[in-house]
Amino acid sequence: MKDLIKDSAPTEAPQGQAAEPSGGQARALTTPAQFVAAGLADPVDAAALGQVAAEFKLRMSPEMARAVAAPGDGVARQFVPEVAELTIRPEELADPIGDDAHAPVPGLTHRYPDRVILHATKTCEVYCRFCFRREVVGEEGALPEAEMAAALDYVAATPAVREVILTGGDPLTLSPRRLASVMARLGAIPHLDVIRFHTRVPVVAPEKVTPDLLAAMESDKAVWLVVHTNHAQELTEAAQAALRRLVAAGIPLLSQTVLLRGINDDPDTLEALFRALIRAKVKPYYLHHCDLAKGTGHFRTTIARGQAIMTALRARLSGMALPAYVLDIPGGYGKVPIGPDYLLRAADGLWQVRDPKGDLHRYADPSAPLG
Ligand SMILES: *Cc1c(COP(=O)(O)O)cnc(C)c1O
Ligand code: SF4
Numbered sequence: 001m002k003d004l005i006k007d008s009a010p011t012e013a014p015q016g017q018a019a020e021p022s023g024g025q026a027r028a029l030t031t032p033a034q035f036v037a038a039g040l041a042d043p044v045d046a047a048a049l050g051q052v053a054a055e056f057k058l059r060m061s062p063e064m065a066r067a068v069a070a071p072g073d074g075v076a077r078q079f080v081p082e083v084a085e086l087t088i089r090p091e092e093l094a095d096p097i098g099d100d101a102h103a104p105v106p107g108l109t110h111r112y113p114d115r116v117i118l119h120a121t122k123t124c125e126v127y128c129r130f131c132f133r134r135e136v137v138g139e140e141g142a143l144p145e146a147e148m149a150a151a152l153d154y155v156a157a158t159p160a161v162r163e164v165i166l167t168g169g170d171p172l173t174l175s176p177r178r179l180a181s182v183m184a185r186l187g188a189i190p191h192l193d194v195i196r197f198h199t200r201v202p203v204v205a206p207e208k209v210t211p212d213l214l215a216a217m218e219s220d221k222a223v224w225l226v227v228h229t230n231h232a233q234e235l236t237e238a239a240q241a242a243l244r245r246l247v248a249a250g251i252p253l254l255s256q257t258v259l260l261r262g263i264n265d266d267p268d269t270l271e272a273l274f275r276a277l278i279r280a281k282v283k284p285y286y287l288h289h290c291d292l293a294k295g296t297g298h299f300r301t302t303i304a305r306g307q308a309i310m311t312a313l314r315a316r317l318s319g320m321a322l323p324a325y326v327l328d329i330p331g332g333y334g335k336v337p338i339g340p341d342y343l344l345r346a347a348d349g350l351w352q353v354r355d356p357k358g359d360l361h362r363y364a365d366p367s368a369p370l371g
Pocket of ligand 2: 123124125126127128130131132133134137168169170200228
């Protein structure tokens with residue numbers, strides 16, 4: 001097990017990448033002092049940030065440190081610790097989306113009949129300050145082999161499961177060797193159709209998308225990848241190249257984005273992100289309303305604002321570029337779209353449909369009474 005943990009830890013100075021990238025840090029930032037030295041955190045906050053670090057692990061990858069254009073910008077705030085994280089609001093929860101309520105065996109969440117989430121590791125290349133799993137990530141690396149075996153046994157014994165979502169932590173922090181072993185075992189389960197990766201690696205640590213890693217991701221099953229990205233500025237040249245390597249490997253790409261106050265909660269910022277994703281052949285899939293994780297209140301905006309942004313984007317962007325705006329209902333009740341609604345009931349029982357400009361139009365179903 002010790003071996004597995006070591007094996008899955010992110011490489012501090014990845015081989016194959018220039019050891020001293022131009023004008024940036026070659027190593028991940030993991031302590032308040034390093035964030036201060038990099039000019040990203042204020043020295044006067046150092047003591048309080050020590051408290052934050054004791055609570056929630058710190059890590060900003062070299063690629064993301066290089067992507068910062070100015071301290072406090074939309075990339076920096078995702079990874080640089082803030083004193084505000086020490087404020088826990090009464091509505092905030094240790095398990096905001098109720099993963100634990102649906103865990104038949106450790107490391108596995110089975111909430112929807114046809115798909116499960118496999119928490120392959122607790123390690124990430126970055127520790128996002130708003131992470132909905134911040135209470136569990138960063139702890140101890142890869143799922144121990146005995147638990148992995150039990151999770152795979154559960155999937156093999158549950159024919160209703162058609163899709164396994166590898167998440168974490170970040171499943172692409174596993175070594176190619178360990179990942180290939182998991183993929184081989186999943187590939188041998190006859191009732192599985194899809195293996196899906198939820199990852200930030202292609203964007204935050206693109207140098208890790210190596211030929212070995214791509215080979216490890218191969219399967220006779222349909223392999224899909226959902227990349228987590230929140231701001232167009234994260235999609236650096238290197239990140240775009242990593243996405244191209246995934247496309248070339250035949251993997252369909254989707255994205256998920258967290259709606260974050262002051263980072264991307266305006267139509268212009270999200271339009272730039274979704275256009276950049278479409279250019280990179282990534283279909284925007286979900287825009288998540290920020291979950292009620294502890295110490296993340298400063299990142300959360302209102303559902304009304306999220307809906308107004310989505311309305312504005314529908315008037316500007318192709319349908320391909322629009323994600324569904326979703327909320328994971330606290331308590332483990334599942335993810336649902338939260339609008340905006342384009343279809344309303346009129347007083348006479350017929351439908352009214354809102355067009356992208358906001359004007360209402362009547363619509364009669366074939367079976368509806370003539371009105
Ligand atoms: C988000 C989630 C999924 C995947 O949901 P999709 O809508 O298929 O993307 C599956 N299981 C759990 C527990 C989840 O939280
Ligand atoms: S990469 Fe994902 S799991 Fe890891 S800290 Fe960020 S949001 Fe959380």
